[in-house]
Amino acid sequence: MSTAVLRMARAGRYVVLGNPLTFGAFLMLAGLVTLALFGHWIAPYDPLATAVGPRLAPPSTTHWFGTDHLGRDILSRVIVATRLDLLIAISAVTLSFAAGSAAGASAGFYGGWTERIVTRIVDTIMAFPLFVLAMGIMAAVGTSVMNIVLTVALINFPSYARIARAEVNVRRNAGYVEAARLAGNTPRRILAVHIYPNCLPTLIVQASMNMGWAILSAAGLSFIGLGVRPPTAEWGIMVSDGSAFMMSGEWWVSTFPGIALMLAVLSFNLMGDGLRDLIDPRRRS
Amino acid sequence: MPASPLLEVSDLSKRFPVRGSRSLVHAVDRVGFSLQAGESVGLVGESGCGKSTLVRLVTRLLDHTGGEIRFEGQEIGAIPSAHFAHRPERAKIQMVFQDPTDSLNPRFTAFDTVADPIRHLAGVSERRLLQDRVAEVADLVRLPGELLGRYPHQLSGGQQQRVGIARAIAVSPQLLILDEPTSALDVSVQAVILHLLAELRRRLGMSYLFVSHDLNVVRLITERVMVMYAGRIVEVGPTAEVFSRPNHPYTRALLSAIPTFDPNSRRERIRLPGEPQSPIDPSPTVCRFFGRCPEGFDRCAREMPALRHLGGDRHVACHLLDRDHDGEGPSE
Ligand SMILES: Nc1ncnc2c1ncn2[C@@H]1O[C@H](COP(=O)(O)OP(=O)(O)O)[C@@H](O)[C@H]1O
Ligand SMILES: [Mg+2]
Numbered sequence: 001m002s003t004a005v006l007r008m009a010r011a012g013r014y015v016v017l018g019n020p021l022t023f024g025a026f027l028m029l030a031g032l033v034t035l036a037l038f039g040h041w042i043a044p045y046d047p048l049a050t051a052v053g054p055r056l057a058p059p060s061t062t063h064w065f066g067t068d069h070l071g072r073d074i075l076s077r078v079i080v081a082t083r084l085d086l087l088i089a090i091s092a093v094t095l096s097f098a099a100g101s102a103a104g105a106s107a108g109f110y111g112g113w114t115e116r117i118v119t120r121i122v123d124t125i126m127a128f129p130l131f132v133l134a135m136g137i138m139a140a141v142g143t144s145v146m147n148i149v150l151t152v153a154l155i156n157f158p159s160y161a162r163i164a165r166a167e168v169n170v171r172r173n174a175g176y177v178e179a180a181r182l183a184g185n186t187p188r189r190i191l192a193v194h195i196y197p198n199c200l201p202t203l204i205v206q207a208s209m210n211m212g213w214a215i216l217s218a219a220g221l222s223f224i225g226l227g228v229r230p231p232t233a234e235w236g237i238m239v240s241d242g243s244a245f246m247m248s249g250e251w252w253v254s255t256f257p258g259i260a261l262m263l264a265v266l267s268f269n270l271m272g273d274g275l276r277d278l279i280d281p282r283r284r285s
Numbered sequence: 286m287p288a289s290p291l292l293e294v295s296d297l298s299k300r301f302p303v304r305g306s307r308s309l310v311h312a313v314d315r316v317g318f319s320l321q322a323g324e325s326v327g328l329v330g331e332s333g334c335g336k337s338t339l340v341r342l343v344t345r346l347l348d349h350t351g352g353e354i355r356f357e358g359q360e361i362g363a364i365p366s367a368h369f370a371h372r373p374e375r376a377k378i379q380m381v382f383q384d385p386t387d388s389l390n391p392r393f394t395a396f397d398t399v400a401d402p403i404r405h406l407a408g409v410s411e412r413r414l415l416q417d418r419v420a421e422v423a424d425l426v427r428l429p430g431e432l433l434g435r436y437p438h439q440l441s442g443g444q445q446q447r448v449g450i451a452r453a454i455a456v457s458p459q460l461l462i463l464d465e466p467t468s469a470l471d472v473s474v475q476a477v478i479l480h481l482l483a484e485l486r487r488r489l490g491m492s493y494l495f496v497s498h499d500l501n502v503v504r505l506i507t508e509r510v511m512v513m514y515a516g517r518i519v520e521v522g523p524t525a526e527v528f529s530r531p532n533h534p535y536t537r538a539l540l541s542a543i544p545t546f547d548p549n550s551r552r553e554r555i556r557l558p559g560e561p562q563s564p565i566d567p568s569p570t571v572c573r574f575f576g577r578c579p580e581g582f583d584r585c586a587r588e589m590p591a592l593r594h595l596g597g598d599r600h601v602a603c604h605l606l607d608r609d610h611d612g613e614g615p616s617e
Contacts, residue, residue, distance in 0.1 A: 175388030178346050179398075179452065182380055184370045184405030197392050 011278055022274025028267035035082040043076035047233040056250045066252035068241060074252065077233040078260050084234050085264065088145065089214040092152035097207050099153070100160025105199065107161070108168030109191045118165070122158040130155040134217060138226040148227050152217045156210055163206050167199035201279040209272030212265035219261055235261045289358055290319035291492055292343065292460060297352035297362070299338050308565045312338040314516035314573075315352070317592070322459065325486060325493040327503035327524060329539065330513035333564075336496045337383075339513070340462045343494065344380045345369040356460070376406040379458035383465040385445035389437040395448045396433040399423065399455055406456045418455070425488070426451045426481060443474035447481070454485065461486075462494045467502065479505060500543050504528060509598070512536045515564060515573035518592060522599035532601040534580045555579060572604070580605055 035042065045052045051071035059066045065074035107118035125133065137151045171177060172195070180194045219236030221227030228234040230241070235257040242253025295317040300309040312335045320326050328336050341347040343354060345366050354362035356374055369375055379402075382388035389398055399419045403409050409418060423430060426447040437445055446466065453461060463482065467475040483506055486493055497503050503510055503524065510527050512520040512535065520533040531537045541555040559576045567573060572585040584604045592602040 175382045175384060176390040176393075178341075179380075179382060179388050179449075180390070180401065181346060181366075181370060182344065182375070183402035183452065184375050185401070186370055187367060194390055198390070 019274050019277065021270050022277075025267040025270035025274065028263060029271060032082055032086065032264055032267070035079050036086045037083075039079045039082050043073075043079045045073035045076040047072065047077040047080040048231055049073075056245065056253070058250075059252055065256040066250075068238075068253050069245065074238070074256055077238060078235070078257050081233040081235050081238065081257065082260070082264075084145075084228065084232065085215055085219065085236075085261075088148055088152065088218040088228075089211055091149045092156065092214050092218070093207050093211050095149065095153035096156035096160055096210075097203065100157045101164040101196075101199075101203050103157075104161035104164030104166075105168045105191060105196055108165035109172060109187070109195065115165075118161055122161050125155065125158050131217060131220060134221060135224065135226055138221055143227060143229060145228065148218050148221060151221070152214050155217065156214060159206060159210065160203065163203060164199060167202055168195055171195050171198055205272055205276040205279060208275050209269060211272075212268035215261065215264050215268070290355075291322040291324075291357060292320040292494075293353075293355040294318050294343065295353045295355075297339070297342060297354065298350050299335075299342055299347065300350045303565055310564050311516050311567055312564065313342065313349075314567075316513075316516075316518050317352075318511055318518060318521060320460070320492055320494060323490055323492055324509065325495060325507045327507035327510040328494060328496045328513060329498060329500060329503055329510060331539075332498060334513045335516040336498075336513055337464055340380070340464050340494060340496055344378055344462055345375075346380075370405075376402070376456040377459045378462070379453040379456065379460075380462040380464065381446075381450050381453045381466045384469045385442060385449050386437065386469075388449055389445055391437055394434050394436055395423075395428065395440065395451075398448055399433070399451045402452060402456045419451075422451045422455045425454065425485065441474075442470050443478060446470060446474075446478055450478075450481070450485070454489065454491070457489065458491060460494065461491045462496070464496045465498065466495075468497070468499065475502075482506060500528070500540065512539065515562065515567070517573055517602065519574070519603065520599075520601045521592070522597070522601075526597070526599060532595065532599065532606065533603050534578050534605065535574050538579070582608070 049072065052073050053063050053067045053071055055067060055071045056069055057063055057067045057071075063073050063075065065078060068074055068077075103118045103121075107115040128136075134151050134155050137154070138147060141147050141151075168191070177190060177194055180190045185194065218227060219234070219239070222234050222236030223240040225240070228237060230237055238257035239254045239261070242250070242255070242257070245251075245253050297313060297316045298311070299313040300311055302308075303310060314335075316339060318326075328339065330336055338347065342349050342362075345354075345361060345364065348366050349362055352362065353360055356378065359374070361369075361372070361374055364372060393401070396419055399422055400415050403415060403418050407418075409415050419433065420430060423433060428444065428447040428451060432440060432444060437448070440448065446469075450466070466482065467478050470478060479502060482493075485491070493507070495503065495507050507524050509522065510524045511518050512527070512533060514535045520527060520531070520536045522532075527536060528540060531540055538555040538557055541553065557577045558579065561577055562571075562573055562575070570587060570589055572578070572581070572588075572590055575581045575585040578585065582604070588604070590602045590604050592600050593606070594600055595606070
C-alpha cells in the first residue's frame with residue numbers, strides 16, 4: 001500500500017512542479033469547493049435581501065462587487081451561487097458518468113443488440129446540437145433544478161457512452177480477460193471487476209473536462225430563462241439580469257458573476273488536462 | 286490396451302470470417318490428436334499456422350466451427366465457451382499465456398491474480414484459507430511471498446510469468462496448456478522458467494500441451510510432438526524420433542533451421558522456395574504445403590494427404606511416403 005501512496009506523491013509532485021497551470025487550477029477548485037460548502041457564512045450580506053445598499057452602486061469598500069437593480073449585494077450572491085452551480089454540474093456529470101459508462105461498457109463488451117440499442121440512443125442524441133436539444137427539453141418539461149440536472153446529464157450521456165465503449169472494446173480480448181475467463185469469472189464479473197476499473201482513468205479525465213461544460217450548460221439554460229428561476233442566486237441568471245444594464249454603464253452587475261463562471265469552467269478544464277497528463281504519461285511534454 | 290486418453294480431439298476446425306466478404310480463414314482445419322494423462326506433448330509450427338487458435342479451442346476460450354473435443358471421455362466442444370466457466374472441467378483445463386504483461390490485470394496484485402481462480406473454481410472465500418493456498422502455490426513457482434502484494438508493473442518479466450503459472454496451477458489442473466510461455470522473456474530467464482515448468486510437471490503430475498516455435502524448447506520439455514502447418518497437423522511422433530528422423534518435408538525444413546553449436550553436425554539449411562498458400566478459402570484437394578515443398582509432385586496438387594499411421598507411434602500426412610514404398614522416393 002505504501003508504494004501506491006509513494007507513487008501518488010511522486011505523481012503529485014510532478015504535477016505541481018511541472019505544471020503550474022494544473023496546480024493553479026487545483027487551488028482554484030479547492031477555493032470553489034470551500035465557497036460551495038461555506039459560502040453562506042462567508043458572504044457578507046444575505047444574497048436574497050434587497051436594498052442592503054443603494055441600487056446599482058458601483059464596486060466600493062462596502063460592496064466589493066457593487067449592487068444590482070434591487071440593491072442586492074453582488075459579491076454575496078456570487079459566493080452563494082457557487083453551491084447551486086457546482087451542485088447542478090456535479091450531479092449531472094455523476095449521473096451521465098454512471099449511466100453513460102454503464103451503457104457504453106455493456107455495449108462494448110456484449111456487442112449484439114445491447115450495442116445496437118446504445119449506439120442508436122447515442123446517435124439520436126448526437127443528431128441535435130446539444131444545447132438546442134437541452135433548450136427544447138427544458139421548455140417541454142418545465143424548469144426545476146431536478147430537470148436541469150437530468151437535461152444536462154442527458155446531453156452529456158453520449159460522450160461517456162462512447163468513451164466507455166471504446167475503452168472496453170480494446171480490452172475485451174486482452175490476455176488478462178481470457179485468463180479471467182479461465183479462472184471461472186462470469187461475463188458480468190469480468191466486465192465489472194476486470195475490465196471496467198481499467199477504463200476508469202480515461203472516464204475520470206473526461207468527467208473533469210466535462211464539468212466545465214456542464215456548468216456552462218446549466219448557466220446557459222438559466223441565462224435564457226429555461227433554468228433556475230429568479231430570485232435564486234445563480235451565475236447564469238445574474239449575468240442575464242445584468243445584461244440589461246451593460247449598455248447604460250453598470251458593467252459590474254454582469255461582469256462579476258461572468259468572471260466566476262469563467263474561472264470555474266477554466267479550472268475544471270485545466271484540471272482535466274492535468275489529470276490526463278498524469279494518467280497517460282505518453283502525453284507528458 | 287491403452288487407457289482412454291485424457292484429451293481426444295477429432296476433426297476439429299475453426300474458420301474465421303473475413304471482414305467484408307464471404308471468405309473464411311481456415312485457421313484450424315480438421316485436426317485430430319489425443320493426449321494421455323501425465324503426458325507432455327509439443328505443438329510446433331511457424332507463426333500464424335494456427336497453434337494459438339487450436340489451443341484456445343481446447344481450453345474452451347473459443348467456439349469451434351466443427352469437430353469434437355473429448356476430455357476424460359466427455360464431449361466438451363459443444364458447450365458454448367460463454368457457459369464453460371460453470372463447468373466442472375473448467376478447473377481441470379488451464380493455460381499459461383505467452384505475454385505476461387498482457388495476461389496480468391494491471392490493477393490486480395500478484396495475490397489477487399493467483400487468488401482469482403481459487404475463489405471462483407475451488408470456491409474458497411475465507412481469507413485465511415485463500416492466503417494459505419496462494420502462499421503454497423507461490424512457493425511451488427518460487428515466487429517470493431513478499432512479491433505477492435505487488436502490481437504487474439512492479440515485477441520483472443520472469444516474476445510476472447511465475448505469477449501467470451501460479452494462477453494456472455492454483456486449482457490443480459489435469460491439463461496445462463502453455464502457449465509459448467517463454468517466448469516473451471529474456472533468454473536468460475527462459476531457461477529458468479523452462480526448468481521450473483519441467484519440475485512442476487514432475488511434482489504435480491499434470492499433462493502439458495506445450496506450444497512453441499522454438500524446437501530446442503520442445504525437445505527439452507516434451508515426449509511427443511505434433512507439427513502443424515497452415516491449420517493442419519502434418520506430423521506426429523515421439524519427440525526424439527521426429528527430431529532425428531523427420532518424415533514430413535516441412536518438419537525437415539523446420540529442423541534444419543534450428544541453430545546448432547555442434548560443429549560436427551553441419552546440417553544443410555533447407556530453404557523453402559515459393560510462397561505459402563493463402564489461409565483464406567484454401568483448396569480442399571491440394572496439400573497445404575504444395576508450392577513451398579521442395580519435394581512436391583503432381584499428386585500433391587490433386588489430393589490433400591491425410592494423417593496416416595506409420596507404425597510405432599508415428600503419423601505423417603504426406604504423399605511422399607507412398608512414393609518411398611514404390612521405391613521411387615528421394616534418397617536420404
Ligand atoms: N479472432 C480472429 N479472427 C480472424 N482471424 C484470426 C483470429 N485469430 C486468429 N486468426 C487467424 O488464424 C490464423 C492462425 O493464427 P494463430 O492461431 O494465432 O497462429 P499461431 O499461434 O500459430 O501464430 C492466422 O492466419 C490468424 O490471422
Ligand atoms: Mg500464437
